[in-house]
Amino acid sequence: MKVVIPLDDTGADLATVGGKGASLATLARAGLPVPGGFDITTEAYRAFVADFREETLAAAAAGDAERIAALFAGREVPGPIATEIRAAYAALGDDVPVAVRSSATAEDLPGMSFAGQQDTFLNIRADGLLDAVKRCWASLWNSRAIAYREENGVPHDDVALAVVVQELVDADAAGVMFTADPVTGAHDRTVINASWGLGEAVVGGHVIPDTVVVSGAAVVEERTGDKTVMTVRAPGGTREEPVPEDMRRAPVLSRAQALALAELGARVQALYGTPMDVEWTMRAGTFALVQARPITASGSRVEEWNDSLKGDYLWTSGNLGEAIPDVMTPITWSFVRLFINEAMSASALPGFDLVGNIGGRFYMNLSIAVSVARALGMGSRLGAIEQVFGKLPPGLDVPPLGMSRWQIITTAVPLAVRRQRRVKASLGGMRAFLSTSLERCEELRAAIRSTSSAPELAGLWSRAVEPHFRTACRMLEAAGRQGGGTLVFTQLLGPHRER
Secondary structure (H helix, E strand, O other): OOOEEEOOOOOOOHHHHHHHHHHHHHHHHOOOOOOOEEEEOHHHHHHHHHHHHHHHHHHHHOOOHHHHHHHHHOOOOOHHHHHHHHHHHHOOOOOOOEEEEEEEOOOOEOOEOOOOOOOEEEEEOHHHHHHHHHHHHHHOOOHHHHHHHHHOOOOHHHOOEEEEEEEOOOOOEEEEEEOOOOOOOOOOOEEEEEEEEEOHHHHOOOOOOEEEEEEOOEEEEEEOOOOOEEEEEEOOEEEEEEOOHHHHOOOOOOHHHHHHHHHHHHHHHHHHOOOEEEEEEEEOOEEEEEEEEEOOOOOOOOOOOEHHHHOOOOEEOOOHHHHOOOOOOHHHHHHHHHHHHHHOHHHOEOOEOOEEEEOOEEEEEHHHHHHHHHHOOOHHHHHHHHHHHOOOOOOOOOOOOOOOHHHHHHHHHHHHHHHHHHHHHHHHOHHHHHHHHHHHHHHHHHHHHHOOOHHHHHHHHHHHHHHHHHHHHHHHHHHHOOOOOHHHHHHHHOOOOOO
């Protein structure tokens, strides 16, 4: 059994040293600046847990993370394993401070990073090393790691945990670097986050770091964060302390340092062939890399709102652009679609989108209106469409729908009959609705303001707000089909006429 192997060992693969260990071995063998250290293999972990593995799996199935923690805490590291770990540590130097980091076999996989699911212990020395290793092993079974594996369909009995032991850089500064923009997915932008002290303040979200963006071998963006705290070494571990006032708003990296760090990032990306999330440290202007994993949070493809890709149709924002003149938020778009479905059902045709979102803006599919009008023998009235949505340029033909005239008629006529019935029903309840609508809206606004949580607000929406909104849309549809002046007259039927 191999208990310990060098950090850059050729046998340091995922099964032997976990995701973090395998990644560091790849970096070290490529000559990139990686602090020295060693790996405690998954074989050592399996030997340690052999006597209580079934108890651990049963407790995990029951979601009892506290029971598992007690199982690990109540056992000592076997003598032969402990001896090899101590010997590897002694080879690093005299009582060298180290980082003891978990490295699971289900870690840094395509589409799943598992970042932060297991534990890391910093500034560990000889007297605390074996306990830190044991706590790393136990962290494979903490509640967040168990939940994450279950959510991602990773069987508990398939995983094991290695431990990476690395010399701890007493960093002046540290942070993370993304070799592609994690927000937009742009591959020509390297985004660097930096803060003072050790990197835990950044990766733990305890500080607003500096952000530096490098593109084309130049710094193209710089945002200096208000860095209020930093993580520093302390006896037996680390602590957070306030950043000196003169350093809080001072940039952590010079432009030259940012460019040098981005160059290291480019080497890491070239090594892996994919955009990477890299953790780095800096001591006296010298960089070290302490972790690298593929970017999984954003992916390389950016979500695109472009309904014009759905087919060969003619889209227009005429008129609609006056109603909603700016880019829509997702919640605005959801309301727009609901409104169109209820208030403009006359223009709908199953299988085709009457309205679309193109670049975040509101568009209408003219191909539907024109195709239906022509199928029903109303081609002479197409001028009315132009009056509403703008005159079409000479020679521009509106692409037709992929339906025959008979298909359009047999689809549209039953819809028209059902619509007329709905309009008649809405007109019958119009006076009663208008007499209470304003008061009901005020009640709903007050109820919305009084909610204190997202689930409570979602429940109020489905229970009360959405039904009222749908009814209001249907009343608008019914009024709009009674003639141009009807929408004005409806205001006279309700209360508060002075409004």
